[in-house]
Amino acid sequence: MLEVDLRSLRYFITVAEERHIGRAANRLHMTQPPLSRAIRQLEDELGVLLFERTPKGVTLTPAGKVLYDETGALLGRADRIRRRVAAAAGTAPLAIGTLADAAEQVGDRLVSLFRARYPHVHVSIHESGLGDPTAGLRAGLVDVAITRTPFDDTGISMHVLRSVPVGVVMRDDDPFAGHASVSSTDLAGRRWVRLPEGADPAWAAYWTGSGDNDNGASPVMRTIQECLQAVLWNGTSALAPIDQPLPAGLVVVPLDDRPPSDLVVAWPRTVCSPLVRGFVQVAKHCRHT
Amino acid sequence: MLEVDLRSLRYFITVAEERHIGRAANRLHMTQPPLSRAIRQLEDELGVLLFERTPKGVTLTPAGKVLYDETGALLGRADRIRRRVAAAAGTAPLAIGTLADAAEQVGDRLVSLFRARYPHVHVSIHESGLGDPTAGLRAGLVDVAITRTPFDDTGISMHVLRSVPVGVVMRDDDPFAGHASVSSTDLAGRRWVRLPEGADPAWAAYWTGSGDNDNGASPVMRTIQECLQAVLWNGTSALAPIDQPLPAGLVVVPLDDRPPSDLVVAWPRTVCSPLVRGFVQVAKHCRHT
DNA sequence: ACGTCCGATACCGCCCGGGTATCGTGCTTG
DNA sequence: CAAGCACGATACCCGGGCGGTATCGGACGT
Incomplete structure (x- = not known):
């Protein structure tokens, strides 16, 4: 044949x-x-x-x-x-969750590629705060999420788009500002930005200097922009991927004793919708510069 | 897209x-x-x-x-x-050459597979004698050939279907008939079947005990069947692939100091016809048991 | 004669589409 | 109700196909 x-x-x-x-x-x-x-x-x-x-x-x-x-x-x-x-098949909608402003560029690229490939699908985007690393996946609010590790991934499948080392964001007048890298012990006693209560424990521990700080006084951060502003204005510190674009006056110093964080697309392990798998396919095949 | x-x-x-x-x-x-x-x-x-x-x-x-x-x-x-x-495209004909009866079964299989795949093509088969290992390719009589190595392959492309060790065909009352294998030195002084004059030198040397024999008296063999009959009746010897089916009274003893002969499909290197390439494709993809 | 501009060839690395082995699950059956 | 069974799904392996780069050969046109 x-x-x-x-x-x-x-x-x-x-x-x-x-x-x-x-x-x-x-x-x-x-x-x-x-x-x-x-x-x-x-x-x-x-x-x-x-x-x-x-x-x-x-x-x-x-x-x-x-x-x-x-x-x-x-x-x-x-x-x-x-x-x-x-x-x-009818106009099956697809709800995509993104982790606050953490995945803006890549999220935009993926969504536009997906729209080009499946023009008939109605796509809605749900931006979640820094308190929910599953970006609404756990709560069933979205079908697929663009977010960051680490978090509890039981029942969730992931595809890693990019693995990025993490660093400490500090003001450029910080004593460590010029260093090539720092380790956790250098950071004892700092005040850290505070994530919303009830966040995934692994997530919260990863992003807030192991959580051994007095952060009852800091305001709760909902986006990365808020974190950066808190660092600029309050003298607190925050962790961020080292490729995070920063405003003037801030620098990020790589933290050398913490595993990198993965930028991932995540979906429920039991998914059957072809649209979700199609979104993942698009994510797999496009280049993430 | x-x-x-x-x-x-x-x-x-x-x-x-x-x-x-x-x-x-x-x-x-x-x-x-x-x-x-x-x-x-x-x-x-x-x-x-x-x-x-x-x-x-x-x-x-x-x-x-x-x-x-x-x-x-x-x-x-x-x-x-x-x-x-x-x-x-019109009914482009394809001429296939085969080396005497050396490639009968495999030739039939390939041709029938080719016919199934390209039903509109008129196929003609040209069986050549043992004197022309290119089976008419050199003379331009055919477009593609099913034959055996070795021969002068300048300007010819080949695809190996099967590589088969070669052996000596002898009567079962021959002193060597029971041996697991023989080497060229064991065969000194034997009379060998004679190939037609003017055959490819490499080819003739390979198939007739290096040609250092007095074979002026033997009749010229044109097919493998003729060779086998000569062995049976005249007490001459012949070389043949060890998988050659033999009539009763003959055995083949592997010749251990001669490289195997390849069953090949061959075509002019400068070919442009899709039919020839299609034939080669068919040959490549089917199993040669 | 030589540079240029074609398509053709050779070779490499990755992914896809075959395979086998095994699993999860819902229905049947003793 | 427990065990078997039948079906599709999953995990993994392996060879071939389809992308890529580098290079060749041959036909023009100066």
């Missing part, structure tokens, strides 16, 4: 229109050799020569012309089928 | 008809897990649940029903395109 896949047909159409494999490869965002190979494989599959190769490009053979004329309709029909199937 | 391939759609159709992944896997000559995975991936691709999973099988969701109804037409159109393209 012959099994052409639609991708190679799109390749063929592009080459036929450009009359030039190199230019077609450009349009397809790939390089020339794999495209040459794909065309040759399509020819082998059909047992027919589709292009004449000339020194200045390629031209369609009669068989290639027939394939070109017929293929457009086939691809069009395939797209129509996709739309009809999506319509028949 | 979404890229469903037609294979996964055929999988889907089969599962939808069987209402049972295991049975569908059987019909598709594959096992259940990869089929489950393929269905799930199709669902992810479309962002839609296609089947309800139940303890006794699967049932189509509304979206799945729509896909089922639409997909048949798509696959039918794909098949029609294949036929039209093949027709537009």
Whole structure:
């Protein structure tokens, strides 16, 4: 049984229109050799020569012309089928949770990629405070979350997007401000920002200097921006991923005795919705610079 | 861009008809897990649940029903395109050469597989004598050859189907008949079958005990059957692959100091015809027991 | 004659799509 | 009710396919 896949047909159409494999490869965002190979494989599959190769490009053979004329309709029909199937499934909504402002850029990128791929899906974004590292997943408020480790992950599956070391955010007039790194013992006696009560214990312990501080007096932080402002104004300290963009007057010094924190996409382990898995696929396949 | 391939759609159709992944896997000559995975991936691709999973099988969701109804037409159109393209290319003939009766079984299998895959192609088979190891390739009589090494392969590409040690064919009353193997020195003074004059030197040297014999008296052998008869009747000896089927009264004793001979499919290095490449593909993918 | 511009080839690394073994679960059955 | 069974799901392995880079060969056009 012959099994052409639609991708190679799109390749063929592009080459036929450009009359030039190199230019077609450009349009397809790939390089020339794999495209040459794909065309040759399509020819082998059909047992027919589709292009004449000339020194200045390629031209369609009669068989290639027939394939070109017929293929457009086939691809069009395939797209129509996709739309009809999506319509028949109804407009299933997808709720995405994000951890406060911790994952803004990557979250925006992922969501826009997801929207491009599943145009018929209604996406809602729920930004949660720093008190809930599951960003609403635990509470069932969202279907999938973009957040950070560590937290209690029983019943939750995760895919790591990026693993980032963590550091101490301090004012640039801090005695440690110039250091290449610090360790926990250097930080004894500091006042730390306070997370909301009831937060996941592993999470709270990780982000607040092991919690051995008198932080009853600090106000509760709900976003990273609030944390940074507290550091600037109150002389408290906070932990943050070292790639956190900082306002002027603040620096982050790597903390060398704490494991990195992972930027992850997380979802309930028992999920069956294809949309959630599709979101995870998008996250897996795109580059996280 | 979404890229469903037609294979996964055929999988889907089969599962939808069987209402049972295991049975569908059987019909598709594959096992259940990869089929489950393929269905799930199709669902992810479309962002839609296609089947309800139940303890006794699967049932189509509304979206799945729509896909089922639409997909048949798509696959039918794909098949029609294949036929039209093949027709537009005209009925390109393919000439296949085989080395005498040396490759009968495998040749028959390959040719029938090729015919099944390219039904529109007219295939002709040219059986050559033992004097031409290229089976007509060198002379331009055929497009592709099923033959044996060794021969001068300049300008010729090959794909090895099977590598078989070579042995001496002798009568079962020969002094060496019971031996597990023999070496060239054991065979001094024997009379050997004679190949046609002008055969490829490497080829002739390989198959006739290094050619240091008085074989002016032996008749020229044109097929393996003739060789075997000569051994039976004239007391000459011959070399043959050790898997050569033998008539009663003959045995083959492995020759332990000669490299094996490869059963190969060969074609001109400068080939551009998709049919030749298709034939090679068929040869590569089928099992050669 | 040589540079340039094609497509073709060679080779590499990763991912995908096959496989086997095993699990979880809901239904059946003694 | 416990045990078996039947089904799909999961985990893991392995080979092939499809991306990539580097390079070749050949046909023009100065």
